[in-house]
Amino acid sequence: MSQPIHLSIDAMGGDQGSRLVVLATLAFLKSRPDVVVTLVGDESDIQQHIPSTVGESLLARICFLHTDNTVGMAERAGDVLRSKQSSSMWQAIALVADAKADACVSGGNTGALMAIGCKLIKTFDGVRRPAICKLIPTYTGTSLLLDLGANINCSAGQLEQFGVMGSALAQLSGVAKPSVALLNIGTERSKGSSTIQAAAEALRQREGINFTGFIEGNDLYSGKVDVVVCDGLVGNVALKVSEGVANFVFSSLAEAFLSSWWGRFSGWMARPVLSHWRRSFNPSRYNGAAFLGLRRTLVKSHGGADQLGFEQALHVAVTQVLARIPERIESCLKQG
Incomplete structure (x- = not known):
């Protein structure tokens, strides 16, 4: 059996908090048995939104990375780069940058998401x-x-x-x-x-x-x-x-x-x-927009997305990973 796709999810990003992210993730995992996830954020807050009816086999595909810190929607990207290394957004992207996850999805601050992505994942040469x-x-x-x-x-x-x-x-x-x-x-x-x-x-x-x-x-x-x-x-x-x-x-x-x-x-x-x-x-x-030009997959979900929308953002991330989009775009850039 091939390795499952590993998604890193900023559970604290977006306008509607962790509950929507958790419920969307659970629904998504039911439809994609080839995916495992790491939910990054306040673990006690995340855990309280997981229904008691969720089976052990599904829970086994979910890991947690605890952090108390978050990136606010109104925070400036420069301030985030200087002081938010312990935030859920930073840590979620770091998992991808360190090749511990295949893709990251966040509904958080767009400017901060791009800034952290550029710093940790980095862009292709010339981009x-x-x-x-x-x-x-x-x-x-x-x-x-x-x-x-x-x-x-x-x-x-x-x-x-x-x-x-x-x-x-x-x-x-x-x-x-x-x-x-x-x-x-x-x-x-x-x-x-x-x-x-x-x-x-x-x-x-x-x-x-x-x-x-x-x-x-x-x-x-x-x-x-x-x-x-x-x-x-x-x-x-x-x-x-x-x-x-x-x-x-x-x-x-x-x-x-x-x-x-x-x-x-x-x-x-x-x-x-x-x-x-x-x-x-x-x-x-x-819903679900990819940052083209980064060396690995980073997907932005609309901050106000509903559960279906966040599920779609997760699907976009998986599609990008399966199609090896970053590597193939790099090849196209080199041809130019």
Whole structure:
């Protein structure tokens, strides 16, 4: 029997505390007998959320690494690097850096997570900072979007690297010749800042990259391209606005259906369609963003993710490990 995949989990990260992390982990382990985990954090707090009905065989696949310290969501990355070596986030990432775990998952402070990841796991040669990358739903399936918040101000060289890494990840997912575009304020070649223009020119000149030019925000979910590249500020805002619009639309529909007897009848008739729509585009199904450019797998879960969302982040980590994504992206970078 092959070695199980070992996930290191920051049990104290995220907005909803350790209970959600524990319950999501238990549900995930039931579906993945090939995985073992180490839950990092306050062990007494973690243990109290494990139901007494959990079987011994499942408990045997869970280890605990106790630490009293945590990283707050509002803490500055520089302060965390100086004073939070004993935190659950630091210790969880250290397990991966020391090759004691295959991947780490945390829903904690994004800036701190990236800073610790860069310090302990380190980036590939030539990669200054990693990019947060995740799948987004589209009309035709899914596309990759990066960066989603790790790098607020990006140079043209960084945007070019993001395009290369995103293209490599798409290829590893089965797309033979991924199309890559830069998110911009227009599709004309003259549009955008000097940084965007320089990044576009670099991607046009780069062999092995199918660069198609610019894409606007209204086409983000069209499926016209396989990889959408932008800086972290634009990407994070685009993602959060999209999530807000989806929630607004669904809530507005729910209110409309409850406003009258005819609305309630229409809602009852439309329920199967709406349920299918909600399942298909539920943000939780797309939770879990990998830091591309790091030498080992580090996955960021949305801080406000529900149990299904955190389970999905764990699935992303396992998928990255099984496909050897970091090693294969490094190979693609060297080819450039």
